Amino acid sequence: MIMCPYCLTMQEPQQTNLCNNPHCGHKLAPKYVENARAGNIICLGTFGLPSHGKTALVSSLMQSAQNIHKIVSGSFVRALDNDTQNQLNEWSARYKSGQVKPAVTPPDERPRPLLVMNNKFATSRPITLVLYDLAGEALVRAGSQPEYVRALNKVNTIWCVVSLDDMANKNDAGYALDGLFSTYLDAMSDLHISIKGKSILVVYTKADVLLGMQAGLAPLPPAVEAYLRNDPYDQLRDTPGAQLRQWPFDEDTYFAEMLKISDILQEYTTDFVDGGGAFVSMVQDTGAEVYFTINSAFGSPLEENNHILPMAVRAMRVLDALIWAIRLDGPKTSEQEVALIVPASIEDTGLGSQETIVRFYEELSAHGGYVATYYPGQIEPAFPLGNSPTTVQPSNNLELIGPILDHLKPDTAVVLLVKDALPMDFVDLFASRWIDRLLLVVTRRELVATGLPHCRVFTHDGEIAPMVSAFLAHVATARTKKP
Ligand SMILES: Nc1nc2c(ncn2[C@@H]2O[C@H](COP(=O)(O)OP(=O)(O)OP(=O)(O)O)[C@@H](O)[C@H]2O)c(=O)[nH]1
Ligand SMILES: [Mg+2]
């Protein structure tokens, strides 16, 4: 079954590539059908108040994405249908002239997707992105006319777009973050759509106006300011490739930084944004996941009288929203056997807790893993493949992992959770074939093993999903590269 991106109907693909809904009948691009059949589709939707910068972000992101080959060799992003191509052309023309102000997006019951194919940027498999840029007016109407947000039905990642400046200073209707989320939830429940398992990405826009002091707003945390100011890819469109070669895009390093920024912004949100604390709790309560990113589509405000950008576009961190969406989607195609090795001592909270271990198991399973759970030093799994580690005990064995690894199938991926000390035979790993197939998760920076390709310091459960999805994606890539 595939989804028609124009009318959202699920259907068997037709020989003709025409949608079989008689009210639609749209032609589907062959590449779209191919990716949809393989499950390589990521659906995204923007959701936010009018004029908070949704379309500006999408247009700016597409400008950067069209130049992605400058930082990832062999990668490209291209339109998959005429409407998308025309839209991209129009934006390009506007960016050249500085007249970047987007038209107000009209509310429309029929979603209009931007259909693009992404080859090799932040993912090893070719994927089709289906992006619905909703009208802010649709949010305003969502309470009484939920069909205007129907496009969010099939979306895995919702970009909840918020301009903090507009919310603080141009907000006569008194919207707060928790209220926006309630509106979304109510509309989804009116449409009988569950949001369990979806990801909510809060996208703070117009960050250029948040730099420095801003009336009515708590200053951004210094790490976030620095992150915005130091985007090596803020002028991808106009910077020659040769110049960008000194900043090659390293997926894992870049993503690790994004995770940190997300945590800092989450804290900033609960502390300083109206309704922020309630919002975070509400999302978690619904079984969805929440992450944060911040960007500026233009890098500076438009001139007030003629709406022209006074200087060249500086798109700060606009790619992050796309990278998040790709990472949160993760590989779903084939099942990967995973050995999860738990810490020797079990505690009430943190990495060595029952709750966190089960969370690792669940996230690994959700991202295509088929998981067996091991105690250090024991060659037989304590919880065999497919069994949730529901009653983990402290283990009194010598803390060795070699015996476990020696008994695994060669294609297995290993996730090793370490709380106090690395296993005694840990160094042996470096000379083994497991080095690329093992994710080490530790509680403290001192335990980080330098030279290990996959190593993460654990601070809270929210990191588990993106962490394991990135790791499994890597293992999957290594597998497809083998002859
Ligand atoms: N300073 C600054 N202003 C921005 C930025 N992005 C958007 N704006 C301003 O915000 C206005 C609204 O942006 P849009 O992208 O059209 O907003 P939208 O959320 O799509 O609005 P609707 O289509 O009505 O839902 C633009 O005309 C710009 O003037 C930015 O990065 N920085
Ligand atoms: Mg718009």
Ligand SMILES: [Zn+2]
């Ligand atoms: Zn259709």
